[in-house]
Amino acid sequence: MKFKCIIIDDEPPAIRILENFITKISFLEKIGVFNDSLKALEFMNIQSVDVIFLDIQMPQLTGLQISKIISKDIKVIFTTAYPDYALEGFELNAIDYLLKPISFERFYQAASKVNIVPKREINSNKELEFTFIKTDGKNKFSKIFLNDVLYAESLQNYVCIHTAFQKIITHSSLKNVIESLPQNDFVQIHKSYVIALKQIEATDSFSVFINNKELPIGATFKNAFFERIDKNKI
Known part of the structure; x- marks a missing residue:
């Protein structure tokens, strides 16, 4: 087309x-x-x-x-x-x-x-939800469709938002990013990672697999994460 x-x-x-x-x-x-x-x-x-x-x-x-x-x-x-x-x-x-x-x-x-x-x-009957992430420069914001987000990764004083199409780095904390995301769709699995539940390809006791990337599950977040997973089991 x-x-x-x-x-x-x-x-x-x-x-x-x-x-x-x-x-x-x-x-x-x-x-x-x-x-x-x-x-x-x-x-x-x-x-x-x-x-x-x-x-x-x-x-x-x-x-x-x-x-x-x-x-x-x-x-x-x-x-x-x-x-x-x-x-x-x-x-x-x-x-x-x-x-x-x-x-x-x-x-x-x-x-x-x-x-x-x-x-x-x-594929959607409703307007897609999106958010704006402040990136490099004093006045620059990048628009991110939440449906595209795979996971967010903490990098000390920065957070990298991994989407299906790009990586966007923002000077922020993972806590601030979590607060801006829909709680029903995202979950923290590690002190350094927040993931989109619908993007999970597979999981075991120690890792989550998203877009061919293996992400660790931290002990502190393990129980809460698998409680979320249990709600979607067949």
Whole structure:
């Protein structure tokens, strides 16, 4: 399946980079490029669009204003030189936020989310729950879909959130991360690990296996963990 995408940006060098990246990804099809936000909106009124690579600082209408106007079915990936708008962008349900200059590796990560999102929507009748994790930089937050989280790992003064698609490191304690997660879906198995119950592939008396990774079960958490497991036994 190919996703029809357009670029809305008023910087020719940025447009050329995005066009080049799009040609390298088999499931993306570029159907339009616009440096005028109003013309882009007119185009979307007559043409089906799946994805927008959207600059924020635009004349007439900003990228944030455009994202409020368009159909919620259109996936938005912001492309901007300004990190200060990241949280507001994610609150508008953008699936990613790319900071210029954009590397192909980072672009591909964002595009891969486009390829996953429709499958989530088909398999769920309710809006997916998500949270924001503060990452590097004073004003940068990363959006994480809770359905994607495999486990969280304590790394001294940091926590690494392992998802199905990426690893996100935040300057926080494991305790703070636990408090932000749904208690019915996650459980602590070790002083250094919190896991998503539904992601467990197998378990024995000493370990839990998730995504081909073996995680230890700590003695302090063992009884509580297996009480949770017993509730789901056949």
